[in-house]
Amino acid sequence: MLGAELALSRRRAVGFITADTYRIAAVDQLRTYADILNVPLEVVFSPSELARAYKKLEDRDLLLMDTAGRNYRNELYVSEVNSLLSPGQEAEKILVLSLTHKYQDMRQVSAQFVKYGVSRLLLTKMDETDSYGAILNLVREFGFSIPYVTFGQTVPDDIRSFDPAWLADKLLEGAQAHA
Numbered sequence: 001m002l003g004a005e006l007a008l009s010r011r012r013a014v015g016f017i018t019a020d021t022y023r024i025a026a027v028d029q030l031r032t033y034a035d036i037l038n039v040p041l042e043v044v045f046s047p048s049e050l051a052r053a054y055k056k057l058e059d060r061d062l063l064l065m066d067t068a069g070r071n072y073r074n075e076l077y078v079s080e081v082n083s084l085l086s087p088g089q090e091a092e093k094i095l096v097l098s099l100t101h102k103y104q105d106m107r108q109v110s111a112q113f114v115k116y117g118v119s120r121l122l123l124t125k126m127d128e129t130d131s132y133g134a135i136l137n138l139v140r141e142f143g144f145s146i147p148y149v150t151f152g153q154t155v156p157d158d159i160r161s162f163d164p165a166w167l168a169d170k171l172l173e174g175a176q177a178h179a
């Protein structure tokens, strides 16, 4: 969704890399999007293949890399995915969490990634809940900045920049309702 927004609305020369060779058909799904968007896609099975992918995509302005969803409460998976993420200076890591998760689980996963220097958080499924307190708590506890939120399944429309004023309104509305 982010790739579609950057490629279509912002007209950036985007390239995709996926390391999600774990979930069946994850590559096929991304390849379908890549074809529709006319964006090149490279698949990497291990960290050693990254250099080849970068080389092939060197003409692109911006590369977006996806990694597999795992049980990231488990330290082993966290260190594994971290070894895949480029240590390149310009690389930005974004943790993606769904707002439908329980807060304590989101906290645990956040803590795992903060240890590896992740400081940005993208929240999905804002349309599937009316509880937004977790956003405030995660930002307060971990100092995350939130570049984007998603609020539906329509690609690329259901993604937008996060608006802190909107969150403040929502939280205060909720507080009034309980007053």
Ligand SMILES: Nc1nc2c(ncn2[C@@H]2O[C@H](COP(=O)(O)OP(=O)(O)OP(=O)(O)O)[C@@H](O)[C@H]2O)c(=O)[nH]1
Binding pocket: 020, 023, 067, 068, 069, 070, 096, 124, 125, 126, 127, 128, 150, 151, 152, 153, 158
């Ligand atoms: N309603 C709603 N559905 C969403 C949103 N974001 C993603 N989805 C849906 O959630 C499902 C999973 O999305 P993916 O992008 O595959 O999630 P993922 O985190 O990459 O999954 P893994 O790689 O397996 O961890 C898809 O059916 C998406 O359409 C959202 O903001 N709102």
Ligand SMILES: [Mg+2]
Binding pocket: 020, 026, 066, 067, 068, 069
């Ligand atoms: Mg995925």
